[in-house]
Amino acid sequence: MSFKNTKEDRGQHIDHLTTNSYVWYESNWKHDDKEDSHDYYQLNYVEEGYQYFHIEQKIYLVPQNNVIWIPANKKHRTTSDATTVNPMLILFKSAPKKDFYNEVHVFEAPAVLREMMFYASKWNKATSENPEQHLFLKALLGSLPNFCNDAFGLQVPVPTDSRLIPVCHYINANYQYNVSADDLGEIAKMSARNLQRIFKQETGITLQKYIQLIRIVKSIELIDTKRFTLSEIAYKVGYKSLSAFSNSYFSIMKIKPSGKGQKK
Structure with missing residues (x-):
């Protein structure tokens, strides 16, 4: 059947x-x-x-x-x-x-x-x-x-605190830019220090780690399109160099990003 x-x-x-x-x-x-x-x-x-x-x-x-x-x-x-x-x-x-x-x-x-x-x-x-x-x-x-090797695991936490939801939405829409804790604090209507503390308590990771995770997620989506070189993808997701992107990608995925089948 x-x-x-x-x-x-x-x-x-x-x-x-x-x-x-x-x-x-x-x-x-x-x-x-x-x-x-x-x-x-x-x-x-x-x-x-x-x-x-x-x-x-x-x-x-x-x-x-x-x-x-x-x-x-x-x-x-x-x-x-x-x-x-x-x-x-x-x-x-x-x-x-x-x-x-x-x-x-x-x-x-x-x-x-x-x-x-x-x-x-x-x-x-x-x-x-x-x-x-x-x-x-x-x-x-x-x-x-x-x-099973649990060394890998790209897990993006989803906070339940209503004050953090617009912060995550903002990061998801602006991950390619340098986002400061002060700017995110204004969105959450609290000080940068309190935001960083509450975000870590709620999600288990720092704001910077969350931004890194989102950037790597977006890079994987771009790699899948096979339309861009790795250098182009690095800049599109907010990294200033291919080496910086590759190192960040490896720290999360435990492998280097692959350009196989991409635009030359």
Whole structure:
């Protein structure tokens, strides 16, 4: 049985599953803003493009060749402005009794995990589970903690304090400029010192770190368009040199930005 390429149809289909595991792959996936929550644990792999997962008060970036693990009954929604998004997910009705499986994780998929995901695509949208599928996906599930490297993780916090919302909106619209704490304090109607203190308490990161995260997010979106060189992207997101951008990108993503396939 298959279903249409909409999140509503997919969600309704998941609600009626009876198998212990389920594989779903769709090329050129179209996103919407609907929120999902279901009884299955979820492993998402991004074969091409990138996705944002909005979970609780954080936005997780999952770039190409990365996976995100989402515990059961965790409300989430996905968005993306990527030109093309080819996602794959595997659902599990149960998971081992370890802390790993009850937390959200984003990490680069090593070659062996990518090969396992590709092999599992042979069961795409199958609503019955054969013995090979059961054993293979059980082995994949049990191996996930060994594949996970939480050194990477671009997580953009979403504050709940109403005074901080316009500050974040301003940064999101003006990330390419030098934004001072004094200017942001005026927007929040408080002193720069109080803003910095409250922002850190609310989000766990500093204002400067938030600006850095937004710049890297925007750079990934620009890289995906394949319209600009890395030097052009560096200036567009607010860095004065390619080296400064590359160092900032590496500090977040743990890899250097790639110019493959971009404008020469």
